Amino acid sequence: MSRAGFPAAAAASLSNAQLRRNLGKATTTIRTKRGRVVDELDDWAALRDAGAAIKARALATLPEQLERLEAAVADAGGVVHWARDGIEANAIVARIAREHGADSVVKVKSLASDEIKMNEALAAQGIRAIETDLAELIVQLGHDRQSHILVPAIHRNRAEIRRLFERTIAAGTALSDDPPVLAEAARRHLRREFLSARVAVSGANFGVAETGAICVVESEGNGRMCLTLPEVLVTVMGIEKVIPEWRDLEVMLQLLPRSSTGERMNPYTSVWTGVREGDGPREFHLVLLDNGRTDVLADEVGRQALRCIRCSACLNVCPVYSRVGGHAYESVYPGPIGAILTPMLRGLDEAPSLPWASSLCGACYEACPVKIDIPSVLVHLRDRVTREVKPAHDPEGVAMRTVARVFGGRRRYEAAQRLARLGQGPLAKAPGPLSGWTAMRELPRVPEQSFREWWRERGAR
Amino acid sequence: MRVSLFITCFNDTLFPNVGRAVVELLERLGHTVAFPEEQTCCGQMHLNSGYAPEGRRLAERFERVFADAEVVVSPSASCVAMVREHCPAVRERVFELTELLVDVLGVEDVGASFPHRVTLHPTCHSLRLLHVGDRPLRLLRAVHGIDLVELDEAAECCGFGGTFAVKNADTSMAMLSDKLRRVLDTRAEVCTALDTSCLMHIGGALLRQRAGVRTVHVAEILAAQE
Numbered sequence: 001m002s003r004a005g006f007p008a009a010a011a012a013s014l015s016n017a018q019l020r021r022n023l024g025k026a027t028t029t030i031r032t033k034r035g036r037v038v039d040e041l042d043d044w045a046a047l048r049d050a051g052a053a054i055k056a057r058a059l060a061t062l063p064e065q066l067e068r069l070e071a072a073v074a075d076a077g078g079v080v081h082w083a084r085d086g087i088e089a090n091a092i093v094a095r096i097a098r099e100h101g102a103d104s105v106v107k108v109k110s111l112a113s114d115e116i117k118m119n120e121a122l123a124a125q126g127i128r129a130i131e132t133d134l135a136e137l138i139v140q141l142g143h144d145r146q147s148h149i150l151v152p153a154i155h156r157n158r159a160e161i162r163r164l165f166e167r168t169i170a171a172g173t174a175l176s177d178d179p180p181v182l183a184e185a186a187r188r189h190l191r192r193e194f195l196s197a198r199v200a201v202s203g204a205n206f207g208v209a210e211t212g213a214i215c216v217v218e219s220e221g222n223g224r225m226c227l228t229l230p231e232v233l234v235t236v237m238g239i240e241k242v243i244p245e246w247r248d249l250e251v252m253l254q255l256l257p258r259s260s261t262g263e264r265m266n267p268y269t270s271v272w273t274g275v276r277e278g279d280g281p282r283e284f285h286l287v288l289l290d291n292g293r294t295d296v297l298a299d300e301v302g303r304q305a306l307r308c309i310r311c312s313a314c315l316n317v318c319p320v321y322s323r324v325g326g327h328a329y330e331s332v333y334p335g336p337i338g339a340i341l342t343p344m345l346r347g348l349d350e351a352p353s354l355p356w357a358s359s360l361c362g363a364c365y366e367a368c369p370v371k372i373d374i375p376s377v378l379v380h381l382r383d384r385v386t387r388e389v390k391p392a393h394d395p396e397g398v399a400m401r402t403v404a405r406v407f408g409g410r411r412r413y414e415a416a417q418r419l420a421r422l423g424q425g426p427l428a429k430a431p432g433p434l435s436g437w438t439a440m441r442e443l444p445r446v447p448e449q450s451f452r453e454w455w456r457e458r459g460a461r
Numbered sequence: 462m463r464v465s466l467f468i469t470c471f472n473d474t475l476f477p478n479v480g481r482a483v484v485e486l487l488e489r490l491g492h493t494v495a496f497p498e499e500q501t502c503c504g505q506m507h508l509n510s511g512y513a514p515e516g517r518r519l520a521e522r523f524e525r526v527f528a529d530a531e532v533v534v535s536p537s538a539s540c541v542a543m544v545r546e547h548c549p550a551v552r553e554r555v556f557e558l559t560e561l562l563v564d565v566l567g568v569e570d571v572g573a574s575f576p577h578r579v580t581l582h583p584t585c586h587s588l589r590l591l592h593v594g595d596r597p598l599r600l601l602r603a604v605h606g607i608d609l610v611e612l613d614e615a616a617e618c619c620g621f622g623g624t625f626a627v628k629n630a631d632t633s634m635a636m637l638s639d640k641l642r643r644v645l646d647t648r649a650e651v652c653t654a655l656d657t658s659c660l661m662h663i664g665g666a667l668l669r670q671r672a673g674v675r676t677v678h679v680a681e682i683l684a685a686q687e
Binding site: 006007010011014020319320323324355356357358359360361362363365366379382383385386397400401403404406407408409410413417420427434435436437439440441442443444446447449450451452453454455456 | 468470472473474475476477479480481484496498499501502504506507508509510511512513515516518519522585586588589590616617618620621622623624625626627628629630631632633634635636637639661662665666668669
């Protein structure tokens with residue numbers, strides 16, 4: 001993360017009127033759709049409880065579940081690889097591609113692969129990664145960055161996408177801003193890639209320990225193409241994506257589409273178990289990726305972030321995200337979940353401003369289908385940053401500790417109240433620069449009489 | 462009933478009228494108000510800003526100060542939410558003002574008169590931490606002469622968030638701009654809420670704009686007899 005951190009990156013995004021409009025419109029639309037399909041279920045609260053419990057159980061027994069998964073995948077003819085970090089995972093994918101003489105791979109949208117910068121790593125090995133999800137393709141063609149978990153090109157509107165396609169995959173053709181026309185241009189381009197690809201790379205929404213089944217949900221059918229056409233399939237799955245039992249999918253597949261796209265059911269749900277003669281890929285590799293996840297698991301308060309099923313409901317309801325957009329979070333995981341996940345995955349000193357990128361309004365917790373108490377984790381991480389990252393004599397820390405001492409005793413507190421009236425002392429000089437406040441708001445004047453002074457005077461009367 | 466008032470450091474120092482309104486209102490309804498003068502702060506600012514040990518000490522202090530209180534009332538949803546989470550010894554006995562009126566005292570018409578056009582901003586902590594629901598609206602609807610108008614996208618945060626407003630001033634301002642636009646769209650002359658901190662945020666900007674809309678705590682409306 002850049003040194004200036006979230007506040008500066010956010011300020012840059014906020015001044016972009018087009019971005020604000022694109023984001024405001026898109027998040028409002030998805031938020032409304034989600035509200036409709038959630039409200040129609042009588043047992044939504046029970047489903048959330050069940051979803052949270054399933055993921056909590058998986059995390060509490062993670063080593064056991066991963067070994068069950070490994071054994072089940074191997075039994076079904078798959079090969080399981082363990083990757084401590086992105087470098088190891090990318091090396092495994094590159095090696096498999098090379099072994100099959102592939103100089104390109106087709107990709108299903110995968111946050112895990114974005115997290116470990118797989119496309120760049122493969123490019124360095126002379127292997128071209130082709131994104132096949134429409135929004136990921138838009139991001140890739142524009143040498144852009146993802147700004148949303150589900151809709152990575154949410155910051156682009158139709159006109160921008162038309163101009164991009166006319167420069168790249170549909171060069172020499174005049175397109176229009178009509179979504180079907182744009183989708184058709186992408187489809188023509190992608191069809192050629194699907195039919196010639198020998199290796200596909202995917203992520204995973206769920207990996208079932210009991211059976212070794214891997215599940216990917218998607219909307220466009222590009223995933224189904226990648227998962228069935230090429231000879232070799234490599235799935236890179238974060239270790240927290242494991243769920244213990246096959247029946248757990250029943251709960252998760254109700255929670256996920258409603259929370260993410262606001263649909264009762266997503267258009268394509270692909271589930272496969274190892275390899276099968278005459279059907280689908282002939283070789284299946286599952287790469288189990290840690291990349292900081294066991295560190296997250298070690299944090300008793302923060303570990304609930306690993307329950308995340310990447311639905312992005314928290315982004316769409318977040319008043320910060322819906323104005324600032326994803327780029328300000330400088331991570332593939334933006335929004336409220338990113339504000340807790342990124343610092344824990346990368347290390348607090350890599351993203352120390354993110355735990356403060358929230359007004360603690362609580363909308364994220366309310367929307368989360370697996371009940372991650374994001375505000376509580378944010379508050380916990382703020383405390384960790386103060387203790388573990390900030391210098392001992394940080395001016396804010398000194399001011400806050402002084403104020404705490406003032407609040408620690410009635411006499412000190414009342415003296416500070418009187419000083420504040422003169423514009424002096426620890427209560428008048430609130431922590432942090434006030435220029436941010438006064439840029440848009442008046443400061444209240446400290447009244448002549450505090451409440452307690454009025455109370456005493458009244459009693460004396 | 463004897464009710465102990467937790468005024469909050471913020472109201473005590475900056476908005477004493479809110480406390481006076483609570484006292485006047487409860488006394489008018491025939492109750493006795495006590496004010497334990499040892500009280501200072503519940504620790505919310507420290508607990509939410511990354512200073513948990515300091516905040517916890519203040520929360521423990523709060524528990525000691527109110528140890529003997531039968532019922533505690535506070536005109537601050539966010540401080541009550543903090544106390545419920547961090548002060549288990551008094552948790553059951555602490556109520557936000559509208560909770561006390563509706564749930565404990567069983568009253569909705571408090572005999573107030575406030576002939577103004579008013580819109581309610583349901584603050585995040587009253588809505589999503591305390592779940593006060595329609596309690597403030599039920600109390601406000603019973604106020605004589607009031608013209609209560611609905612706020613669009615009411616449940617959305619105003620952008621205050623404590624130190625968020627200074628640490629992420631630009632983002633906070635963007636959120637506040639949208640809240641202001643919606644408040645002004647109602648053509649209300651008064652914006653009210655259960656948290657003075659959010660009102661200071663919204664009101665500070667309305668004042669800067671010379672918008673001619675003032676911010677008033679719900680307690681002040683319920684105490685009013687205009």
